[in-house]
Amino acid sequence: MTSPAKFRKDKEIIAEYETQVKEVRAQLLEQLKCLDQQCELRVQLLQDLQDFFRKKAEIEMDYSRNLEKLAERFLAKTRSTKDHQFKKDQNVLSPVNCWNLLLSQVKRESRDHATLSDLYLNNIIPRFVQVSEDSGRLFKKSKEVGLQLQEDLMKVLNELYTVMKTYHIYNMDSINAESKLKEAEKQEEKQISRSVRQEEKQTPRSPDALTNIKIEEKHIRRSSVKKIEKMKEKRQAKYTENKLKAIKARNEYLLALEATNCCVFKYYIHDLSDLIDCCDLGYHASLNRALRTYLSAEFNLAQSKHEGLEMIENAAENLNANSDKQCLMVTYNTVFCPPARFDFQSHMGDTVAHICAQPPVQGELLQRCQQLQSRLSTLKIENEEVKKTMEATLQTIQDIVTIEDFDVSDCFQYSNSMESVKSTVSETFMSKPSIAKRRANQQETEQFYFTVWFFHPQSTTVLLG
Amino acid sequence: MTSPAKFRKDKEIIAEYETQVKEVRAQLLEQLKCLDQQCELRVQLLQDLQDFFRKKAEIEMDYSRNLEKLAERFLAKTRSTKDHQFKKDQNVLSPVNCWNLLLSQVKRESRDHATLSDLYLNNIIPRFVQVSEDSGRLFKKSKEVGLQLQEDLMKVLNELYTVMKTYHIYNMDSINAESKLKEAEKQEEKQISRSVRQEEKQTPRSPDALTNIKIEEKHIRRSSVKKIEKMKEKRQAKYTENKLKAIKARNEYLLALEATNCCVFKYYIHDLSDLIDCCDLGYHASLNRALRTYLSAEFNLAQSKHEGLEMIENAAENLNANSDKQCLMVTYNTVFCPPARFDFQSHMGDTVAHICAQPPVQGELLQRCQQLQSRLSTLKIENEEVKKTMEATLQTIQDIVTIEDFDVSDCFQYSNSMESVKSTVSETFMSKPSIAKRRANQQETEQFYFTVWFFHPQSTTVLLG
Numbered sequence: 001m002t003s004p005a006k007f008r009k010d011k012e013i014i015a016e017y018e019t020q021v022k023e024v025r026a027q028l029l030e031q032l033k034c035l036d037q038q039c040e041l042r043v044q045l046l047q048d049l050q051d052f053f054r055k056k057a058e059i060e061m062d063y064s065r066n067l068e069k070l071a072e073r074f075l076a077k078t079r080s081t082k083d084h085q086f087k088k089d090q091n092v093l094s095p096v097n098c099w100n101l102l103l104s105q106v107k108r109e110s111r112d113h114a115t116l117s118d119l120y121l122n123n124i125i126p127r128f129v130q131v132s133e134d135s136g137r138l139f140k141k142s143k144e145v146g147l148q149l150q151e152d153l154m155k156v157l158n159e160l161y162t163v164m165k166t167y168h169i170y171n172m173d174s175i176n177a178e179s180k181l182k183e184a185e186k187q188e189e190k191q192i193s194r195s196v197r198q199e200e201k202q203t204p205r206s207p208d209a210l211t212n213i214k215i216e217e218k219h220i221r222r223s224s225v226k227k228i229e230k231m232k233e234k235r236q237a238k239y240t241e242n243k244l245k246a247i248k249a250r251n252e253y254l255l256a257l258e259a260t261n262c263c264v265f266k267y268y269i270h271d272l273s274d275l276i277d278c279c280d281l282g283y284h285a286s287l288n289r290a291l292r293t294y295l296s297a298e299f300n301l302a303q304s305k306h307e308g309l310e311m312i313e314n315a316a317e318n319l320n321a322n323s324d325k326q327c328l329m330v331t332y333n334t335v336f337c338p339p340a341r342f343d344f345q346s347h348m349g350d351t352v353a354h355i356c357a358q359p360p361v362q363g364e365l366l367q368r369c370q371q372l373q374s375r376l377s378t379l380k381i382e383n384e385e386v387k388k389t390m391e392a393t394l395q396t397i398q399d400i401v402t403i404e405d406f407d408v409s410d411c412f413q414y415s416n417s418m419e420s421v422k423s424t425v426s427e428t429f430m431s432k433p434s435i436a437k438r439r440a441n442q443q444e445t446e447q448f449y450f451t452v453w454f455f456h457p458q459s460t461t462v463l464l465g
Numbered sequence: 466m467t468s469p470a471k472f473r474k475d476k477e478i479i480a481e482y483e484t485q486v487k488e489v490r491a492q493l494l495e496q497l498k499c500l501d502q503q504c505e506l507r508v509q510l511l512q513d514l515q516d517f518f519r520k521k522a523e524i525e526m527d528y529s530r531n532l533e534k535l536a537e538r539f540l541a542k543t544r545s546t547k548d549h550q551f552k553k554d555q556n557v558l559s560p561v562n563c564w565n566l567l568l569s570q571v572k573r574e575s576r577d578h579a580t581l582s583d584l585y586l587n588n589i590i591p592r593f594v595q596v597s598e599d600s601g602r603l604f605k606k607s608k609e610v611g612l613q614l615q616e617d618l619m620k621v622l623n624e625l626y627t628v629m630k631t632y633h634i635y636n637m638d639s640i641n642a643e644s645k646l647k648e649a650e651k652q653e654e655k656q657i658s659r660s661v662r663q664e665e666k667q668t669p670r671s672p673d674a675l676t677n678i679k680i681e682e683k684h685i686r687r688s689s690v691k692k693i694e695k696m697k698e699k700r701q702a703k704y705t706e707n708k709l710k711a712i713k714a715r716n717e718y719l720l721a722l723e724a725t726n727c728c729v730f731k732y733y734i735h736d737l738s739d740l741i742d743c744c745d746l747g748y749h750a751s752l753n754r755a756l757r758t759y760l761s762a763e764f765n766l767a768q769s770k771h772e773g774l775e776m777i778e779n780a781a782e783n784l785n786a787n788s789d790k791q792c793l794m795v796t797y798n799t800v801f802c803p804p805a806r807f808d809f810q811s812h813m814g815d816t817v818a819h820i821c822a823q824p825p826v827q828g829e830l831l832q833r834c835q836q837l838q839s840r841l842s843t844l845k846i847e848n849e850e851v852k853k854t855m856e857a858t859l860q861t862i863q864d865i866v867t868i869e870d871f872d873v874s875d876c877f878q879y880s881n882s883m884e885s886v887k888s889t890v891s892e893t894f895m896s897k898p899s900i901a902k903r904r905a906n907q908q909e910t911e912q913f914y915f916t917v918w919f920f921h922p923q924s925t926t927v928l929l930g
Contacts, residue, residue: 010813285867355715
């Protein structure tokens with residue numbers, strides 16, 4: 001048999017279990033605290049979201065009003081122009097069309113940002129309010145369920161405690177009964193061995209004298225043995241009874257142990273997870289819908305803006321000097337239409353209405369014609385040169401004024417850091433040396449163009465020279 | 466010969482021409498006035514564009530600052546949280562991730578609108594300033610050229626006037642010379658016929674007496690005829706000379722007429738068009754570039770906004786209750802990890818650690834086992850029912866909270882009228898009867914779910930019953 005020092009004492013086992021249960025209880029409390037904290041954070045987040053969208057709604061409304069004012073300022077100016085015909089005439093010009101579309105775009109953006117503000121206030125914020133209400137309610141109910149589940153779990157642990165202690169008591173009783181039985185068995189053994197030794201000692205004596213003593217002694221010994229046997233029997237019964245009780249108590253303990261472990265497993269693995277699920281019920285989905293409402297609003301705003309910008313893009317592509325010139329000439333046709341042809345007015349019935357090239361003037365006319373022809377052919381060559389120069393000059397100017405220098409994508413490329421943002425665009429468009437050089441070149445070319453135009457001889461006037 | 470009443474008088478023709486020239490001169494003046502007006506309108510439009518973008522830059526900067534303040538207000542709150550570990554823990558939760566991205570988006574929009582404002586001020590406005598300068602300069606130069614061209618044209622018209630008058634004078638001289646010549650011819654005829662008649666009358670007279678008279682008379686007659694002939698010759702020469710002059714003058718007139726008509730045609734058809742082209746030189750192209758800079762800025766802003774929104778969209782799609790639950794449980798694993806399994810603690814060296822089912826307890830245990838088994842099978846059926854009910858209830862709630870009610874495209878559909886815009890969104894999201902009904906349904910279902918959960922028996926506790 002092993003020494004008793006190797007067995008843990010009852011008290012030790014009980015104290016260890018009590019500590020274990022205390023730890024579980026503390027953990028359960030922590031769990032509820034943790035859920036409370038999550039609930040608080042959620043309420044705070046939803047409050048922040050509401051505050052955020054309320055403030056942003058104000059900003060959007062402000063922006064919308066400013067844009068509205070801006071558009072109205074210029075539209076009022078156009079409206080105040082009393083001359084409707086003049087207004088109509090101007091509107092056909094491509095730059096005026098662009099300008100009108102710019103103002104329309106501002107009106108459109110104003111309206112869209114007002115709609116955005118409205119959606120924040122009357123759709124998105126109410127959603128967060130709703131989510132907050134739902135979350136609070138669900139947390140409260142989940143906590144109630146959680147408390148009930150924890151109570152049930154603690155009941156189970158306490159049951160185990162009781163059952164374990166019962167096992168200890170019954171097992172101790174069984175051990176005690178066993179040791180008492182063993183003591184009785186020892187006494188019986190002792191008595192039996194003593195009787196045997198005395199009978200062996202009495203053998204050499206006279207038979208008659210000893211017979212009486214022997215009988216007497218035998219009688220005493222027998223009654224003693226019987227007594228011991230009776231005690232042993234009683235103790236045997238007691239032991240059997242206690243042993244059975246101890247076995248039953250151990251069985252109960254083992255069953256309770258199994259059930260407790262199952263309950264603990266179920267609580268930690270299923271119930272806690274279910275509890276968190278219940279707290280979250282609909283939270284993510286509702287949050288998702290609120291955010292998607294925000295996204296839908298923003299994407300629609302972007303879409304609307306894009307459509308407006310495309311109209312301006314289209315108008316900018318249709319900026320056309322030639323068609324504007326035609327429009328101008330049609331609009332002011334009385335100012336630009338050529339006068340009637342100057343006809344020959346015959347004098348006093350002069351019936352000849354053509355050049356006479358008969359002999360008296362023939363020679364002179366022929367000579368003059370030849371001179372003019374030679375002058376014209378020189379001029380023609382000169383004009384071809386001038387024309388080429390002017391066309392080349394014009395092309396240079398066209399190249400300068402149509403240079404594709406309008407892509408500002410770079411200004412919207414930032415480093416990934418969202419914190420330290422200070423726009424680096426500020427270099428003025430005009431301050432770039434390349435642009436200054438280009439402008440100087442443009443003006444010089446333009447000056448040259450006008451000089452050529454101004455001073456080159458007009459072939460039509462040569463006839464009158 | 467036609468009657469003189471049929472010829473238009475010189476004065477009439479001259480007056481008509483003068484009126485024609487006067488009209489042309491007035492029209493030329495109108496043309497310059499018209500160009501001046503176009504120039505003024507252009508300058509005004511470019512001024513309006515500058516004012517517009519200056520004001521819009523202010524509005525954008527204002528908007529940017531307000532967005533920045535908004536983001537900072539909430540970011541400061543996050544930053545003030547001293548517990549970095551806690552902050553880090555929170556950031557892994559999907560709703561917190563969405564919230565952080567929302568704030569980033571506001572920062573991004575703030576930065577982009579500041580960039581937009583900057584581009585307005587330092588790129589787009591300088592372009593309009595440039596276009597305005599160029600336009601003014603080109604108008605001035607074109608007007609100079611135009612004045613020169615008009616002066617040339619007037620010179621031509623005046624030349625024609627002179628040449629026409631010369632033709633009139635010379636033609637008149639020619640007509641006069643002709644009539645004088647005709648008069649001389651008539652006189653000569655008369656003289657000749659008179660001589661013939663006198664010679665016939667003198668035939669009956671005596672020859673001698675008459676001879677002297679005859680000779681004398683003959684002499685006189687002859688000298689008279691000679692005189693007339695001489696005069697006629699002189700007049701003939703005069704007439705021939707004047708006739709030639711008249712023909713030459715008419716030729717000059719006809720040539721000048723042709724040249725003038727050519728000049729007029731050239732001026733009205735080519736020069737005026739060239740003049741307007743010169744006024745427009747680069748105007749449309751530069752305006753186009755300025756507008757395309759604006760468009761590039763706006764499209765890039767929209768692009769940047771879109772990218773940010775897509776990040777939020779992605780985060781909203783990743784809103785996930787399950788992964789958040791896992792995160793929470795991992796983060797607070799000491800709070801959520803199950804306790805160690807409760808093991809059998811043997812009492813005082815009790816070597817049996819399993820349930821004894823030998824004869825004395827066998828019957829009882831078997832009976833108990835049968836009872837438990839029958840109770841469990843009943844519970845199992847009940848639980849299956851409860852599980853189905855709960856799953857169906859949960860599905861109902863899921864269906865309610867995942868309803869796709871977030872599309873707000875309708876709010877951005879307007880009638881085409883850009884004037885009368887008053888957003889019609891204002892009906893609160895919550896005020897819709899369908900939503901109120903849905904919410905009531907959601908809460909009822911939720912209540913039912915909790916009731917079922919709260920009251921249905923837990924099979925694990927049955928073992929301890």
